[in-house]
Amino acid sequence: MAENGCGSTSCSSGSCEGCASNKPESLLEQPGIYTDVKKVIGVVSGKGGVGKSLVTSSLAVLLNKMGYRTGILDADITGPSIPKMFGVRGPAKGTEEGILPEIAEDSTKIMSVNLLLEDEEAPVIWRGPVIANMVKQFWTDVMWGDLDFLFVDMPPGTGDVPLTVFQSIPVDGIIIVTSPQDLVRMIVNKAYNMASAMNIPVLGIVENYSYVKCPDCDKEIKIFGESRIDEIAAGLGTEVLGKMPIDPKFAELADAGEFYKTENIYLDKAVEKLKGML
Template sequence: MASEQEIRDALSSVLVPQAARSVTDLNLVRSIQVGDGKVKVTLASTALSDGAKEWVASHARSAIEGMPGVKEASLDFVEAAPQEINRIRHSVAVMSGKGGVGKSLVTALLAIALNRQGHKVGILDADITGPSIPKMFGINSHPGGSPSGILPVQSESGVSVMSINLLLPAEDEAVIWRGPLIAKAIQQFWQEVLWGELDCLMVDLPPGTADAPLTVMQSIPLSGVVIALTPQDLTAMVVRKAVKMAKTMNIPVLGVVENMSYFVVPETDKRIEIFGKSRGAEMAEVAGAPLLGQLPLDPELARLCDEGCIERYASEAFDGLARSFVDTLMNGKGQT
């Protein structure tokens, strides 16, 4: 007779329609009872439409009935809120004191870094009025779900993404909302989206220290923040603001990432600091956290973002950033 773990393993092959993730990845399996050749499985119906429930039930029974010693398989559904189902190990917000520093780019690259190392990753795009995550990942489909929850959209490599742009009729539709509505949308993305089991949820914050970043820091149990910056004199002031906000909210600063740090001339491999001398090490000291990496101005990266193919990006600088971030996050090296 198959064991409970063997049955759970079999259920890992049952994908949820529109989610492209299994019932086990989404943590929908509530209980498994085994005895006398009979198997009874209880799944949460969270975010599943009637059609999706029928599909999942049929394929789950088929997966179980084909196992040794199983004479009868039954399956039931129970209601549960997404927050009861979600199991998120780490939540990391990427913030900046000002706009235009490449915060969303850094968010995307850090998520890709984790994904490439086999971790289950999601991105919550909290930049409600300026969402760019879906564009970089080439995602234009709408989220699925039901009245009980929302299913995030999967990227090409399997990163779960939820963004306001995925709910709009067109990607260039403006979101003209006041602070309370923006805050409510962010809370819904956290509370009503079925993220399932994730090793890390990356949160792309809007710039500054106003309502939206505050809502995230108060609503989501963050493991830490990563601060994105560029090498300009103005950086010092805005980084200090971001650091002070994180510390006021008792959230660790995991590290800083300097974007647009330099440009490499293709013909000579010479580095040119277009925006001035690097401030990365200095700002890392201000933040009391490590300098995770310095990203160059890379035309190839810009091209891939424009084409929605950021997941195909590879470079020596990105590899270094990836190693530093994953090591810092998984080994708890962030500082408060």
């Protein structure tokens, strides 16, 4: 009898389940020789408009101020906002070895499709496979150098790009961003379940728009009603890493291209969680 892939001369359908030859081939892409990233963190949301880029940028800035080397891979190809927030503009430069990321005032390294377009306001009207391939190239062709953390700012939902990122880039964990609205349970569950299906650890949840502080009495006004994020997180076996209010200062600094000046005190728990991963 011919020898099979397990090195055995006989093999039943049940005994072959653990064979190395039956394991799916890894789709992970290798970074370039000029990239050495310790931890890749995805920032995801089940829907748009919840402040995912705000959380991504805040985490990069906070860790950068603590002496960690940070970068942001802007995977939201059709709605890129990271370059504007940090005041960086293209065109990105390249060499025979690869593409150089743009570097913000605080030394955060950034790559986004807006840095490759002649007109940063031009719409990106590409089909899914083209967009997904661009995201892969941001990992394989960009010379990120030595980074402690590379944050991947994902587009909303569970479509082509998040799937490509989870399959192609060695993501060490994700942070889910949401808001205190009635549909939050379903939205968080979608993102959580996708990560679980792809065997990506869920580090925790950040709630944005939790409240707004009255400028006169400092009272917290919960515009979207009472939050249930603690209950939802507990049900999923994860934790809440921060609750961010609506703060006009964040928007002002983002619009001015000076987001690196922010002092986001609401994500301390998330920062400690990330520091503990190194």
